Amino acid sequence: MGYKTLIGLEIHVELMTKKKIFCNCKNEFGGEVNTHVCPVCLGLPGALPVMDKEALEFGIRAGIAFNSEIEKEVRTDRKNYFYPDLTKGYQISQADLPLCKGGHLDIEIEDGVKRINLERIHIEEDTGKQLHTEDGTSLLDFNRCGVPLIEIVTKPDINSAEEARLFLEKLRSTIKYIGISDVRMEEGSLRCDVNINVIHDEKKIKSRITEVKNLNSFRSAVKAIEYEEKRHKELLEKGENTDNETRRWDENLNETVIMRRKFGASDYRFANEGDLPAIKIEDTWLHEIKENLPELPHEKKVRFMVEYSLGHYEADVLTGSRELAAFFEEIYKHVNDSKLLSNWVMGDVLRRLKEEDMEIEALHVSPKDLADLILMVKDGKINNNTGKKVLRDMFESGKSPEIIVKEQGLIQISDEGALEEMVERILDANPQSIEDYKNGKDRAIGFLMGQIMKETKGKANPQMVNKMLLDKISLR
Amino acid sequence: MDIAKLKAWEMREKLLKKEISSTEILKSHLEVIDSVEMDINAFITVDRENAMETAKLVDEKIARGESLGVLAGLPIGLKDNIMTKDLRTTCASKMLENFIPPFDATVVRNIRREDGIILGKTNLDEFAMGGSTETSYFGNTKNPKNLEVVPGGSSGGSAAAVAANEVAISLGSDTGGSVRQPASYCGIVGIKPTYGMVSRYGVMPMSNSLDQVGQFGRDVRDAYLMLKGVSGFDPLDGTSSHKSGVNFELENASLKGLKIALPIEYRDLRVTGDEKIREVFDNTVKLFEREGAIIQYVSLPHLKYALETYYIISTAEVSTNLSRLDGIRYGYRTENYETLDELYTMSRTEAFGEEAKRRIMMGTYALSAGYQDEHYKKALKVRTLIKNDYDKTFEDHDVILSLTSPILPFPFDSIINSPVDMYKADLYTVPVNLAGLCAMSLPMGEVDGLPVGMQITGNRFQESKIIRAGYAFEKVVK
Incomplete structure (x- = not known):
C-alpha cells in the first residue's frame, strides 16, 4: 500500500428561485450592475431580511435528492467577517444546525458503485462581486448579493481526481434534475472548493490539508487535485510537509498558487440571526415537496433498464440529464424500438453534441423529426448511410427529414x-x-x-x- | 390659546371639530422650538419645510371633508435612528453624520398614512447606546424639567422634545430601557411595546432581538395614540407579529381587582440606597391597594442575572449589527488608508465614539471562538430562564409594578465615565426586553424636584392591561 488521497468537496450552488433569498429583488444572472438591489440586499441601516419560502423549498429538494435528514426547524446564523462584497459585515448562513444533515451520492467507478457521504447541506446568501479595473481601483456589483445558495459539504470520501470528477458530474446532473439550479460553472452558479491531503498508513505519515479555490470547471478541479496530490506526496517523500493553507488554481500557470495561510481555525463569531425567526418545516409541506419532486436520476435509470430493456451503460448514459431522457422517451413513443433508438441517440446524436460541446436542449432537431428519420431507415425508404447523412443535414439546417430526402432525391432505390x-x-x-x-x-x-x-x-x-x-x- | 401645551389627543379633538387647523398646531410647536431648542437641544434635524407642507395637506383634506388618520395634524419627533427617506438620519454618530436614507422605515410610512406631521429627528446616545444621551456626536440634550440634569437615554431627545412641548408625541427605540428611563427622567409617559408589536423595518438595529420602537406622550392617552398610529403587522419585518395592533377603550379602566405582582428580588435590592425614591414607590403601591388592586410579592429567581445576561447578548448583537458600517458603501470613510484593512480600521476608529467601541469590543469578545460557549450561549440559556420566570408570574397576575430607574436623573458628566454604574441603572428595564414583554413608564411623583417614574410590566401582547392600568392610575393621581 502506498499513499491514499483524501478529498472533501465544498460545493456552492446558486438556486434559481424567482426572488433573492431575503428580499424581493429579481434573482437573475447578469443585468446592468447594481440594478437588482434594494435596501435589504444592500445592507442599508435598519433594512431587514425575510426568508423566501421558495429558496427554502429548493434547499429541501436538494436534501431529499441527496438522501439527507431534513431539519424540523430551520434557524439561521450570522457569519461575521469584513469584506467589500459583503454588505452587512456578516453573511446569513447556518452554523450548528444545517437545513440538511448527512446524506450521500453514489458514483460508478471501475470496481462498481461507491458511496460518497455528505456532511451537510445548508442554505445561505451569496455575496456581491468585485470588479477590478486596469488602474487598480475596485468596483462593486451587488446584483448577486442575496442570491440564494446551498453549500454541499462532503465527507473526505473521495480518493482520486477521477472520483471527484464522477461525483461532480453526478451531483450536477442530480441538481439539474430537481430543477433548483442551472449549475453553470462558467456563470458561477456552481462553485467548488477542494480540501485535500494524503496519508500513508504504513509509514504513519500524512500531509496537512490544503484548500483549493478558484476552480472554474470540472477540468480545472481534476487538474488541481492531480497537481496537489503530487505536491503533497513529493513533500512527504522529502521528509517535509504541506502547510495548512488556501491555494488557488491558476489556469495559465497550470498549477496551484498560495492565497493565504490558515493560522488556527478562522473565527467567524457565529451568532443567531434574530431577524429571521425559526421556521417550522411541517410534515405536510415536506410530504408535498417529496411528492412533487421529479423522478431522480437513479430511479429513472432503473426504470429505463426495465421499461426499455436497456443495459446498465445505455440506461446510465440516456438518463444522464433529464432533458436527454425526455428526448429519448419522446422519440420512443413513435419508434417503439428501444435498441434501434438507443443506437441512434447514443451514436450519432451524442457524438454530435460532444463535438459541438452543447447540451441536448440546444439541439435543432425535434424528437418527432428524429423519430421520422429512424422510421424511414427502418422501413427501407432510405438506407442507413443516407440516414446518417440526412441527420447531419438536420443538425445543420433544422429541416425535417422528409424535406431533406425530397429536396436531395435520396429515396432509396429498391427497384x-x-x-x-x-x-x-x-x-x-x-x-x-x-x-x-x-x-x-x-x-x-x-x-x-x-x-x-x-x-x-x-x-x-x-x-x-x-x-x-x-x-x-x-x-x- | 397655547396649542403646544395641550395634550396630543386634545389637539386632535379640536382639529376634528375644526377649532384649530393643522397649520396652527404646527406653528405653535415651531414657536416653542424657536424659544427653547437652543437650551434643550432635543433635535439633530428640524424639518420645518416638509412639516409645513404636510400640515397644509392635512388642512386641505379637512377642507375636502376627507376622513383623517389617527395621528392627523400632530407634530411628531422621531429618534434619529429611524430611517426617513431623503431626510438625514445620523444615529447621533459621526459615522452617519451625512447619511440620507433612500427609504422610509415602516413606522414612518405608518405615520404618513395616519396623517401625522414629522417635525424632526431627535437626539440620542450614539447608535442608541447609553442612558443619558451624552454619547451623542451632536452634543447633550438637556432635561426640560431641570437643565442641569440629563434627560435620560438613549431616546433622550424624543423624551425631552415631548416634555418641552416641542412636539406633541414622539418615537424612540427601547433595547433595555431607552424609552422608559428617559420618560421617567423627563416626567412623561413612555411605552415599550411587546417585541413584534411595532415594525423594526428601517430602524437602525442596536440589539435586534431586544429592540422595539417605543412611544412618548405627555399622558397615557397620548402615548397610546402614538402606539395606535404605528403598530401593526409588517411583512417586511420577519419578527413582526400577526397579533400586533392595538384598539381598546381607556375610559372604563380601573385598578379594582387588578392582580399586581411585586418581585421580591427588587425589594431586596439596594442599588443606590436612595430611600426617597423607594418611599415614592411604596406610596404608589399603597395607592393601588386603596383603589382595590390586589398586591402580591412574587419571586423571579433569575432576575438577579438579568443585567449580565443583557449586556452579553446586547453587546454581542451590537458587534454584528454595526459591522455594516465599514466605510465601503456609505457613511464615514477615513482619508488615512492604503490597504483595505486600514480602510476598515481607521474609518471605524475615527467615526465611532467611545461607548460604541466599548460595546463592539465586548460583544466581539462574547462571540469569539473559545469564549462564546461560556458567554453568549450561556446568556441565551439564562434568557430563557428569565422568560420562564415571567411566564409563571403572569399565569396569575395581570401586571408587575416596579421603579423604572433606581436613581434620579443625574447631572451631566457625573457617571458617564463609569460605564458599569451606568449599566447598573438599567436593572428594572432590561429584563422586560430579554423576555420580549411590554412595559410602560409613567410619572408617580417627585424627589428633590426631579420626576420619578413607575414601571408597569405586562405579558406579551397585553398592552391593553398596562395601558389601562396606567390610565386608571393617572386618573386617580390627578
Whole structure:
C-alpha cells in the first residue's frame, strides 16, 4: 500500500428561485450592475431580511435528492467577517444546525458503485462581486448579493481526481434534475472548493490539508487535485510537509498558487440571526415537496433498464440529464424500438453534441423529426448511410427529414429491375473483382458495392445489392 | 390659546371639530422650538419645510371633508435612528453624520398614512447606546424639567422634545430601557411595546432581538395614540407579529381587582440606597391597594442575572449589527488608508465614539471562538430562564409594578465615565426586553424636584392591561 488521497468537496450552488433569498429583488444572472438591489440586499441601516419560502423549498429538494435528514426547524446564523462584497459585515448562513444533515451520492467507478457521504447541506446568501479595473481601483456589483445558495459539504470520501470528477458530474446532473439550479460553472452558479491531503498508513505519515479555490470547471478541479496530490506526496517523500493553507488554481500557470495561510481555525463569531425567526418545516409541506419532486436520476435509470430493456451503460448514459431522457422517451413513443433508438441517440446524436460541446436542449432537431428519420431507415425508404447523412443535414439546417430526402432525391432505390441491370453492368466491368472474391478476398464485394453506391449517389438499397452481387457472382 | 401645551389627543379633538387647523398646531410647536431648542437641544434635524407642507395637506383634506388618520395634524419627533427617506438620519454618530436614507422605515410610512406631521429627528446616545444621551456626536440634550440634569437615554431627545412641548408625541427605540428611563427622567409617559408589536423595518438595529420602537406622550392617552398610529403587522419585518395592533377603550379602566405582582428580588435590592425614591414607590403601591388592586410579592429567581445576561447578548448583537458600517458603501470613510484593512480600521476608529467601541469590543469578545460557549450561549440559556420566570408570574397576575430607574436623573458628566454604574441603572428595564414583554413608564411623583417614574410590566401582547392600568392610575393621581 502506498499513499491514499483524501478529498472533501465544498460545493456552492446558486438556486434559481424567482426572488433573492431575503428580499424581493429579481434573482437573475447578469443585468446592468447594481440594478437588482434594494435596501435589504444592500445592507442599508435598519433594512431587514425575510426568508423566501421558495429558496427554502429548493434547499429541501436538494436534501431529499441527496438522501439527507431534513431539519424540523430551520434557524439561521450570522457569519461575521469584513469584506467589500459583503454588505452587512456578516453573511446569513447556518452554523450548528444545517437545513440538511448527512446524506450521500453514489458514483460508478471501475470496481462498481461507491458511496460518497455528505456532511451537510445548508442554505445561505451569496455575496456581491468585485470588479477590478486596469488602474487598480475596485468596483462593486451587488446584483448577486442575496442570491440564494446551498453549500454541499462532503465527507473526505473521495480518493482520486477521477472520483471527484464522477461525483461532480453526478451531483450536477442530480441538481439539474430537481430543477433548483442551472449549475453553470462558467456563470458561477456552481462553485467548488477542494480540501485535500494524503496519508500513508504504513509509514504513519500524512500531509496537512490544503484548500483549493478558484476552480472554474470540472477540468480545472481534476487538474488541481492531480497537481496537489503530487505536491503533497513529493513533500512527504522529502521528509517535509504541506502547510495548512488556501491555494488557488491558476489556469495559465497550470498549477496551484498560495492565497493565504490558515493560522488556527478562522473565527467567524457565529451568532443567531434574530431577524429571521425559526421556521417550522411541517410534515405536510415536506410530504408535498417529496411528492412533487421529479423522478431522480437513479430511479429513472432503473426504470429505463426495465421499461426499455436497456443495459446498465445505455440506461446510465440516456438518463444522464433529464432533458436527454425526455428526448429519448419522446422519440420512443413513435419508434417503439428501444435498441434501434438507443443506437441512434447514443451514436450519432451524442457524438454530435460532444463535438459541438452543447447540451441536448440546444439541439435543432425535434424528437418527432428524429423519430421520422429512424422510421424511414427502418422501413427501407432510405438506407442507413443516407440516414446518417440526412441527420447531419438536420443538425445543420433544422429541416425535417422528409424535406431533406425530397429536396436531395435520396429515396432509396429498391427497384429490382433497375438494380439488377446495374449489378450486371458493374460485374462486367470488373472481372478482376469477381476473381478476387472467388479466391477468398471478401473485400472485393465491398469494392463492387462502392461502385454501385457511387453510381446511385448512395441511394441503392444495400441489402438488395449485396444479395444480388453474391447471387450473380456465384452464377458466373 | 397655547396649542403646544395641550395634550396630543386634545389637539386632535379640536382639529376634528375644526377649532384649530393643522397649520396652527404646527406653528405653535415651531414657536416653542424657536424659544427653547437652543437650551434643550432635543433635535439633530428640524424639518420645518416638509412639516409645513404636510400640515397644509392635512388642512386641505379637512377642507375636502376627507376622513383623517389617527395621528392627523400632530407634530411628531422621531429618534434619529429611524430611517426617513431623503431626510438625514445620523444615529447621533459621526459615522452617519451625512447619511440620507433612500427609504422610509415602516413606522414612518405608518405615520404618513395616519396623517401625522414629522417635525424632526431627535437626539440620542450614539447608535442608541447609553442612558443619558451624552454619547451623542451632536452634543447633550438637556432635561426640560431641570437643565442641569440629563434627560435620560438613549431616546433622550424624543423624551425631552415631548416634555418641552416641542412636539406633541414622539418615537424612540427601547433595547433595555431607552424609552422608559428617559420618560421617567423627563416626567412623561413612555411605552415599550411587546417585541413584534411595532415594525423594526428601517430602524437602525442596536440589539435586534431586544429592540422595539417605543412611544412618548405627555399622558397615557397620548402615548397610546402614538402606539395606535404605528403598530401593526409588517411583512417586511420577519419578527413582526400577526397579533400586533392595538384598539381598546381607556375610559372604563380601573385598578379594582387588578392582580399586581411585586418581585421580591427588587425589594431586596439596594442599588443606590436612595430611600426617597423607594418611599415614592411604596406610596404608589399603597395607592393601588386603596383603589382595590390586589398586591402580591412574587419571586423571579433569575432576575438577579438579568443585567449580565443583557449586556452579553446586547453587546454581542451590537458587534454584528454595526459591522455594516465599514466605510465601503456609505457613511464615514477615513482619508488615512492604503490597504483595505486600514480602510476598515481607521474609518471605524475615527467615526465611532467611545461607548460604541466599548460595546463592539465586548460583544466581539462574547462571540469569539473559545469564549462564546461560556458567554453568549450561556446568556441565551439564562434568557430563557428569565422568560420562564415571567411566564409563571403572569399565569396569575395581570401586571408587575416596579421603579423604572433606581436613581434620579443625574447631572451631566457625573457617571458617564463609569460605564458599569451606568449599566447598573438599567436593572428594572432590561429584563422586560430579554423576555420580549411590554412595559410602560409613567410619572408617580417627585424627589428633590426631579420626576420619578413607575414601571408597569405586562405579558406579551397585553398592552391593553398596562395601558389601562396606567390610565386608571393617572386618573386617580390627578
